[in-house]
Amino acid sequence: MIGLLVVTAVPAEAEAVRAGVSDPTVTVVPVGVGPAVAGAATARLLALAEAAGRPYRGVVSAGVAGGFAGPVEVGGTVLGTHAVAADLGAESPDGFIPVDELGMPAELLGAGRSIAADPHLLAALGTALPAATVGPVLTVSTVTGTVAGTTELRRRHPDAVAEAMEGYGVAVAAAQATVPFVELRTVSNPVGPRDRDAWRLREALAALTKAAAALG
Numbered sequence: 235m236i237g238l239l240v241v242t243a244v245p246a247e248a249e250a251v252r253a254g255v256s257d258p259t260v261t262v263v264p265v266g267v268g269p270a271v272a273g274a275a276t277a278r279l280l281a282l283a284e285a286a287g288r289p290y291r292g293v294v295s296a297g298v299a300g301g302f303a304g305p306v307e308v309g310g311t312v313l314g315t316h317a318v319a320a321d322l323g324a325e326s327p328d329g330f331i332p333v334d335e336l337g338m339p340a341e342l343l344g345a346g347r348s349i350a351a352d353p354h355l356l357a358a359l360g361t362a363l364p365a366a367t368v369g370p371v372l373t374v375s376t377v378t379g380t381v382a383g384t385t386e387l388r389r390r391h392p393d394a395v396a397e398a399m400e401g402y403g404v405a406v407a408a409a410q411a412t413v414p415f416v417e418l419r420t421v422s423n424p425v426g427p428r429d430r431d432a433w434r435l436r437e438a439l440a441a442l443t444k445a446a447a448a449l450g
């Protein structure tokens with residue numbers, strides 16, 4: 235049976251996903267924090283499965299996230315239409331320049347700075363999770379932690395609904411393996427001035443367990 239691969243950053247997220255999934259063909263693996271380690275680990279898992287003659291039918295980047303106040307509240311569920319490499323580019327005196335506006339040859343940019351979710355996976359999860367907020371999910375290497383950072387990110391990505399740290403890396407791995415990708419997040423904290431004590435991890439992990447039932 236061809237299964238689904240669900241990758242999370244940390245073991246607590248993986249446990250929350252496993253608690254909600256009943257389909258034995260769904261494999262859940264905590265692959266680490268940040269786009270580089272998550273992307274590399276996912277690429278390896280996809281390559282090993284392909285080499286064994288049992289390629290995955292899809293990859294889901296799942297876990298908790300910071301939510302942009304307005305579109306989504308703490309405890310809410312988010313489905314990513316796109317995984318956006320929000321801090322990949324260059325600073326300049328005139329502001330941030332996204333990587334695909336730096337004049338580099340397109341073939342060096344892979345799938346680009348924004349990778350769309352697979353429309354079939356997205357539609358299936360959207361049907362199973364009608365209350366989910368659907369929109370672009372930013373991938374950042376640095377958690378946003380100031381008012382200025384939040385304002386700038388919202389200015390650059392007015393449609394974004396959440397930020398997390400792995401989606402784009404996982405999406406690159408999926409794109410290179412031509413495996414469908416989608417991102418599923420639940421919100422542990424608002425994006426804004428850093429207040430780690432205010433993160434509602436228990437609430438977000440419980441929401442993740444509920445949402446994970448949609449994966450099978």
Ligand SMILES: O=C(O)c1cccc(C(=O)CC[C@H]2O[C@@H](n3cnc4c(=O)[nH]cnc43)[C@H](O)[C@@H]2O)c1
Pocket residue numbers: 243244246247266267268297298299300301374376377378397398399400422423424425435
């Ligand atoms: O300490 C714990 O028990 C625990 C349980 C579950 C998750 C964690 C994490 O530290 C998750 C890190 C993970 O969360 C994403 N995340 C969450 N909020 C944000 C944010 O505001 N900005 C960016 N990323 C966020 C991210 O994907 C991290 O990898 C701890």
